[in-house]
Amino acid sequence: MIDEVRIENLGVIDTAAISFAPGLTAITGETGAGKTMLLTSLGLLLGAPADSSKVRRGTDRILVEGIFDVPSDSDVAAEAADAGADLDAEEGRTEVPVARQVPAEGRSRCYLGGRSVPRSVLDSIGSRLVTIHGQSEQMRLRSASAQLQALDSAGGAETESALTSYSEAWQGHRRALAELEQFRADERDIASRRLALTALVEAVDEVEPVMGEEEDLKHRIERLDSIEETRSGLARALSALSGDGEMMLGAADLLGQTAQALATLKEPGAAESGARAAAAEVEARDLIANVGAMLSGLETDEDLNELHARRAKLRSLSKKLGMGIDEAIGEADRARAMLAVFDDPELRAAELEAAVATTLADLRSRGKLLHEVRSAAAETLAQEVNGELAQLALGRAEISIDVESVEPRADGMDRVTFMFRPDPHAASVPLSTSASGGELSRIMLAIELVLSRSAPNVPPTFVFDEIDAGVGGEAAKAIGARLAALAEHAQVIVVTHLAQVASWADRQIVVARGERATEVRAVADSERVTELARMLSGSADLDSARRHAADLLSESTVGR
Incomplete structure (x- = not known):
């Protein structure tokens, strides 16, 4: 839910702060006062592209700030937290602060919970927070893709599961086709490729490298290069620990004598010191064993010259092939597999063609299931939308939804067409070519009303921009009533010129021209009657208009 929006320097708006609430909010005002700027500000918060031409003259930037209220366990809260947003949560609800700066020159900046984020993050979050419907969205409903999307949304979890299953099969079939096409392309230069692959395998097999051999040789050569220095150092360490056995005592013997001398003394602390000396003697004798073992282990049969020769051979192979030894081993393994295929190309072609046929059969099977699910959803959606149209002063009109089987494609095996019949005696024709603007706006509202009750992932806020365009009178009242019904399930914001629609709102916000800039304020009681009267007659002072507004x-x- 949108909780609050603050605007600075956006078009005709100098500064404005708007608090929203659950239910239906109507935004009204004279043409040109700046109602569209409110929708522009919402678009910026939701990740829409910025337009620096909207920066108010004489200022250097637009600033729009908003606060969205979402469940703490929602995907939106989780994605915002993952983006590094600083969020406040209380009693299962989380406030998500969003801000957008658009300079007169340069790139815009997006902020989520005080953290700078890419615009794509706002776009991703915004798509799950708000659905905005304007004239362009009404026109989009005429497109086949938008109609298919509406049908799939109405189908709920069952359609989503069938579509996911189909998409997996589609990807599998595309991979099988790509493998077959690649193999056929390879066949054209199979002779030259066989020579190159054979040369690679022979070069690697001649040297017989092992994974990690280069690094192992490096350490072994370094060890042999310094073995005499190591032997001398270990010998000195062993002599210091054990002595020479005759004239010079080692550290271990001296520690033993120290422990014995301290053991007979009565001085406080002498016994503790003696025990420490005895423990040190034990440690020193253990060191004698370890150092002696290291010294004995220095003996090796490895020949330093042979190791250098082997290393040179590996380097020569690496230089010849233009890759590291480990990479060469992997490439040789792949070359052997390809040579095995080239030895019997007809068998490999048959295997790949069989895989294409199998994946296509699986794709068609899943596509048929998706078609059945969509057909059932189409019948249900049409019935429910027609029920809504009857309450939107379109009782004689009805829609039907054709789901025609076609060849497989990425989104299924169906061509979905919304059909419209304005009158029982008229023929059904495609919605894209028949419905007027007023009819289309009401059909779109009817669909949203149905989806708000049935679709699992409908955003919690709807914004309608002049959905009442092209209608009036009883039709406008009907639109207002159904918007109020939609507001029982979601937050609804409508920009309207019609008092018949605005009168159904729980809250009304007026956008009006001031002396220097546009003013935005909420109206209630007598002020709201005055605004509705202005919308009805063009004058707020006519008694008849005020009575009609009331x-x-x-x-x-x-x-x-």
Whole structure:
């Protein structure tokens, strides 16, 4: 839910702060006052591209800040936290602060919870927070892709599962086709490739390298290069620890004598010191054994010249092939596998063709299941939308949804077409070519009403920009009533010129021209009657318009 939006220097708006609430909010005002700028500000918060031409003249940047209220266990809260946002959570709800700066020159900046983030993050989060419907979205409903998306959303979890299954099969079939096409392309230069692969395998087999051999040789050569120095050092250490056995006592013997001397003394602390000396003697004798073993282990049969020769051979192979030894071993293994294929190309081609046929059969099977699920969802969606149209002053009109089988493609094996019949005596024709703007806006609202009840992933906030365009009178009242019904399940914000729609709102915000800049304020009681009267007649002072406005408010209250 949108909780609050603050705007600075956006178009005709100098500064504005708008608090939103659950339910239905109507945004009204004279044409050109700046209502569209409010939607522009929401778009910026939701990751829309920035337009520096919207920066208010005489200022250096647009600043839009918003706070969204979401469940603490929601995907939005998790993604915001993953992006590094600093969030406040209380009683299962989390506030997600979002900000956008658009300079007059240069790139815009996006902030989430005080942390700078890419615009794509706002776009990802915004798509799950708010659905914005304007004239462009109504036109988009005429497209086949938008109609398919609406049907799949209405199908809920069952359609989502069938579509996921189909998509997996589609990817598997595409991989099988790609393998077959690559093999056929390889066949054209198979002779030259066989020579190159054979040369690679022979070069590697001649040297017989082992994974990690280069690094192992390096350490062995370094050890042999310094073996005399190591032997001398170990001998000195052993002599210091054990002595020469005759004239010179070693550290271990001296520690033993120290322990014996201290053991007979009565001085406080002498016994403890003696025990420490005895323990040190034990450690020293253990060191004698370890150092002696290291000295004995220095003897080796390895020949330093042979190791250098082997290292030179590996380096020569690496230089010849233009790759490291470990990489060469891997490439040789792959070359052997390809040579095995080239030895019997017809068998390999048959295997790949069989894989294509198998994956295609699987794809068609899953596509048929998806078609059945979509067909059932289409019938249910059409029935429910027609029920809504009856309440939107389109009772004689109805839609139907054709789901036609086609050849497999990425989104399924179906061509979905929304059909529209404005009257029982008229023929059904595609919605894309028949519905007027007013009819299309009401059909779109009807679909959203149905999806808000049935679709699992519908965003919690809807914003409608002049959804009442091209309608009036009773049709406008019907739109207002159904927007109020949608607001029972979601937060709804509507920009409207019609008092018949605005009167159904729980809250009304007026955008009006001021002396220097546009002003944005909430209205209630008598101020709201005044605004509705202005919308009805163009003048807020006419008694008849004020009475009509008051009647609309009373009628909407009773209608709830």
